[in-house]
Amino acid sequence: xASIDYPLEHPRIKGREFSFSETLYKWVATxxxxxxxLMYITSALLFLVIAGLMASAMRIQLAVPNNHFVGPETFNxxxxxxxxxxxxxxxxxxxxxxxxxxxxxxxxxxxxAFPRLNAFGFWMFLFGGLLLYYSYFGGxxxxxxxxxxxxxxxxxxxxxxxxxxxxxxxxxxxxxxxAAGIGTVASAINVIATTLCLRCPGMTLRKMPMFxxxxxxxxxxxxxxxxxxxAAQVMLELDRYLGAxxxxxxxxxxxxxxxxxxxxxxxxxxxxxxxxxFAISRLRYCFRSNPxxxxxxxxxxxxxxxxxxxxxxxQHGSVGASYVRGGHDFLGEYFFRRLQHAGGRSDxxxxx
Amino acid sequence: xxxxxxxALLQAQASGLPMHRIANIFxxxxxxxxxxxxxxVFVLAITGAIFVVVGALIISTLxxxxxxxxxxxxxxxxxxxxxxxxxxxxxVIPILIVxxxxxxxxxxxxxxxxxxxxxxxxxxxxxxxxxxxxxxxPDFKLITANEIHVPASPDGKTATYLNLQSMDVIxxxxxxxxxxxxxxxxxxxxxxWIDPREPGIYLGNxxxxxxxxxxxxxxxxxxxxxxxxxxxxxxxxxxxxxxPQLSEARAAFESLACVNCHAVRGTAAVGKVGPDLxxxxxxxxxxxxxxxxxxxxxRAWVNDPQQAKxxxxxxxxxxxxxxxxxVVSYLESLK
Numbered sequence: 288x289a290s291i292d293y294p295l296e297h298p299r300i301k302g303r304e305f306s307f308s309e310t311l312y313k314w315v316a317t318x319x320x321x322x323x324x325l326m327y328i329t330s331a332l333l334f335l336v337i338a339g340l341m342a343s344a345m346r347i348q349l350a351v352p353n354n355h356f357v358g359p360e361t362f363n364x365x366x367x368x369x370x371x372x373x374x375x376x377x378x379x380x381x382x383x384x385x386x387x388x389x390x391x392x393x394x395x396x397x398x399x400a401f402p403r404l405n406a407f408g409f410w411m412f413l414f415g416g417l418l419l420y421y422s423y424f425g426g427x428x429x430x431x432x433x434x435x436x437x438x439x440x441x442x443x444x445x446x447x448x449x450x451x452x453x454x455x456x457x458x459x460x461x462x463x464x465x466a467a468g469i470g471t472v473a474s475a476i477n478v479i480a481t482t483l484c485l486r487c488p489g490m491t492l493r494k495m496p497m498f499x500x501x502x503x504x505x506x507x508x509x510x511x512x513x514x515x516x517x518a519a520q521v522m523l524e525l526d527r528y529l530g531a532x533x534x535x536x537x538x539x540x541x542x543x544x545x546x547x548x549x550x551x552x553x554x555x556x557x558x559x560x561x562x563x564x565f566a567i568s569r570l571r572y573c574f575r576s577n578p579x580x581x582x583x584x585x586x587x588x589x590x591x592x593x594x595x596x597x598x599x600x601x602q603h604g605s606v607g608a609s610y611v612r613g614g615h616d617f618l619g620e621y622f623f624r625r626l627q628h629a630g631g632r633s634d635x636x637x638x639x
Numbered sequence: 640x641x642x643x644x645x646x647a648l649l650q651a652q653a654s655g656l657p658m659h660r661i662a663n664i665f666x667x668x669x670x671x672x673x674x675x676x677x678x679x680v681f682v683l684a685i686t687g688a689i690f691v692v693v694g695a696l697i698i699s700t701l702x703x704x705x706x707x708x709x710x711x712x713x714x715x716x717x718x719x720x721x722x723x724x725x726x727x728x729x730x731v732i733p734i735l736i737v738x739x740x741x742x743x744x745x746x747x748x749x750x751x752x753x754x755x756x757x758x759x760x761x762x763x764x765x766x767x768x769x770x771x772x773x774x775x776x777p778d779f780k781l782i783t784a785n786e787i788h789v790p791a792s793p794d795g796k797t798a799t800y801l802n803l804q805s806m807d808v809i810x811x812x813x814x815x816x817x818x819x820x821x822x823x824x825x826x827x828x829x830x831x832w833i834d835p836r837e838p839g840i841y842l843g844n845x846x847x848x849x850x851x852x853x854x855x856x857x858x859x860x861x862x863x864x865x866x867x868x869x870x871x872x873x874x875x876x877x878x879x880x881x882x883p884q885l886s887e888a889r890a891a892f893e894s895l896a897c898v899n900c901h902a903v904r905g906t907a908a909v910g911k912v913g914p915d916l917x918x919x920x921x922x923x924x925x926x927x928x929x930x931x932x933x934x935x936x937x938r939a940w941v942n943d944p945q946q947a948k949x950x951x952x953x954x955x956x957x958x959x960x961x962x963x964x965x966v967v968s969y970l971e972s973l974k
Contacts, residue, residue: 359950437850438848451850
């Protein structure tokens with residue numbers, strides 16, 4: 288047991304070799320925001336490769352008319368799995384990965400507000416994704432009909448009802464994405480709590496870096512957008528197994544109701560995915576050049592650097608916070624030093 | 640593929656109507672499609688102008704402020720620390736553009752949706768099925784499938800109103816040169832209207848993913864000169880041909896499971912699940928556009944529809960060769 292004690296959480300201990308099982312344990316059991324951030328991004332990239340292969344198969348099928356590269360059912364599964372994967376298992380976790388990694392660093396927090404919830408969110412996302420892909424093996428169900436879901440990533444009712452979608456394919460879609468959605472909501476709650484409660488002394492909301500602002504707003508949007516989808520997925524499962532008939536038009540349900548639920552989620556989702564992308568691209572070139580943000584007059588005048596210094600003092604005061612590496616945890620300062628080395632430009636980090 | 644194209648061409652020539660082979664949204668041939676085309680061009684013009692302005696600004700900035708050989712790299716270029724004028728400009732201008740687009744779109748949508756049907760309006764009920772279209776003419780008491788025959792409206796004084804319904808899942812009516820997409824939703828009735836300017840064959844398809852064979856849920860609108868349309872309707876109203884020489888074939892057809900799903904008016908076949916076959920041979924395609932309607936294709940289709948349209952609702956009935964001969968010869972008599 289001693290081998291998996293405290294030192295494992297320390298990222299750098301010179302002269303200490305970790306065995307494979309120790310390494311595996313420290314990644315699987317971690318609640319560290321940077322590790323989870325990297326795990327989010329890595330899993331998202333793996334799913335991106337899978338979805339990319341699916342897209343290639345579809346493009347081959349569509350290259351010439353009347354092609355027989357894949358059959359119609361396979362094709363429908365391909366675009367359903369591709370769409371679902373790209374939105375829920377690539378776009379969302381990449382955003383969560385960047386926010387997990389960067390938000391605590393940028394606001395001078397030691398970790399996210401709820402590290403365990405953070406790990407919970409990641410594993411919900413990953414196992415939700417794996418559950419969705421398990422449909423290729425388990426989707427047949429007792430009737431033997433179906434494999435992966437083939438209802439489109441929007442899964443319009445009543446195509447998803449038990450009359451038109453036999454087997455368990457649609458159940459894997461609903462439950463896999465439901466699990467991943469719970470993980471996303473957990474991560475959003477965490478980002479909100481972190482940005483509102485754990486900023487370093489001196490960093491008021493108005494001095495908060497723009498990326499953190501975007502992630503805060505993004506997380507609010509997730510809180511508004513995902514629960515309706517989760518609710519609709521629960522309703523769909525009630526329809527399929529308990530005859531609730533919310534969306535079952537053959538029993539008087541409403542097909543349009545599903546569309547409303549889905550797009551209450553789907554429309555904000557577009558912005559949930561694109562805002563962080565804008566923020567990340569902006570992060571990149573604000574280190575390259577010096578784009579003062581017009582709308583951040585207050586931040587500019589407040590001399591962000593002062594906040595960095597104060598944070599360093601605060602941190603040196605907290606003895607034993609060994610997993611926050613002194614001086615470099617504030618991303619702005621980190622890049623600030625790198626830029627000093629690179630080009631001797633001293634005031635480039637003032638406006639992250 | 641080429642065989643199909645050639646056969647389609649021949650069919651079109653046989654009916655004497657020009658075939659609009661490519662459903663070109665930039666060549667609208669009916670009022671709703673045309674008004675939507677005008678918005679599309681307007682939006683393209685606005686976004687194209689934005690693209691040109693932004694692109695020109697980026698390129699000119701890149702060239703004007705590039706690093707030059709005599710640059711002192713330690714010196715900052717002059718910085719802009721905010722400008723209320725610029726911020727107001729780039730907030731107000733996009734808002735104005737968005738309001739213009741909303742206004743224009745709302746006007747066109749209202750114009751199409753609130754148009755009052757002219758006096759001589761044909762009413763059709765279009766019912767979506769997985770994966771074919773049922774076309775009912777309540778005024779003429781006739782039912783056909785997968786082809787909507789309408790009178791052309793060269794002077795804009797005729798129109799065809801389509802009541803859109805669905806038997807199973809959501810489908811969408813889309814004939815790009817005639818109108819925009821309108822969904823066929825189970826438990827509701829939607830409507831749209833078309834008024835093709837010229838006689839001709841307009842191709843369309845289901846535009847809402849509806850299951851396995853969504854891609855082969857094809858549709859064609861056949862616009863006739865008004866007289867020809869009346870002639871077509873009169874032909875279709877007649878009961879099915881009853882050739883005494885084919886009474887055995889007819890008996891074979893009626894004794895098989897075909898009649899559970901298909902109807903042939905005036906016979907024992909009254910099924911409601913599949914397309915009405917009363918005038919099957921007057922149609923241009925089989926299986927909602929998956930095959931051209933030739934005797935060989937018909938035989939192959941009846942023998943095993945799953946070959947041409949895998950996953951479709953019509954099963955292979957495992958007919959013996961004599962049964963197949965009889966069924967096909969009877970179907971071929973349904974002119």
